[in-house]
Amino acid sequence: MAVNTKIALVTGGSRGLGKNMAIAIAKKGIDVIITYNSKKDKADAVVKEIESLGQKAASLQLNVADSGIFDTFFNQVSEVLKSTFKTDKFDFLVNNAGIGIHNSFIGTTEAEFDQLTNIQFKGPFFLTQKALNVMNDGGGIINISTGLARFSFPGYAAYASMKGAIETLTKYQAKELGARKIRANVVAPGAIETDFGGGVVRDNEQMNQQIASVTALGRVGLPDDIGGVVAFLCTEEARWVNAQRIEVSGGMML
DSSP states (O other), rough: OOOOOOOETTTTTTTTTHHHHHHHHHHHTEEEEEEEOHHHHHHHHHHHHHHHOEEEEEEEETTTTTTHHHHHHHHHHHHHHHHHHHSOOOEEEOOEEEOOOOBTTTOOOOOHHHHHIIIIIIHHHHHHHHHHGGGEEEEEEEEEOOGGTTSTTTTTTTHHHHHHHHHHHHHHHHHHHGGGTTTEEEEESSSBOGGGGGGGGHHHHHHHHHHHHBBBBBBOOOTTHHHHHHHHTTTTTGGTSSEEEESSSHHHHH
């Protein structure tokens, strides 16, 4: 008898770390739904890449900052689950979608603070709440945080505070969803070379070297360093990993 293929939903899966996570998850034999905010062409390319690996895939538009559309979004998820995956529920939710705003504590505006709150904390909080209606028992939630919740670089007070909130939320999710055997964990990347935050880590040579100098393994992180860790948490091998914060930073700021 064929084993039912698991399905993961990765928000912000059209580029950067989310794309890497989605492809790494597919390489584990798991089907994937990705969301994109505006770049449908990039999302379609990721879907094709996942399909080329032999897994089913689909993409849906989602602005995680707008919690008012989450009911409609999950109606779309239900339709895609039926049409593309021939099922009615998925197994893993990866809350990856996000933005970076670099500003000092004293310079952060209320508008920037609200934007970060909606995208980095309120969005994942209520998206996960709604997702539980279409998630299988025994699945998992992977929340993406940041090394900046443990160590501090000037300019990330608001962003890192939202991620600190996500890390606390994850423990409560693990505790309260344990009855459904749903695990909740945090993956906290260190500084990674992507287009995130305007690509500053990737493109600013001085910053790149500074980060490498305070990292035990002597370099800045790459997207390929992250995706496989998220994918692991979507496998049976990770069944006893729960309420954990896994920092993937190469040993930054030790």
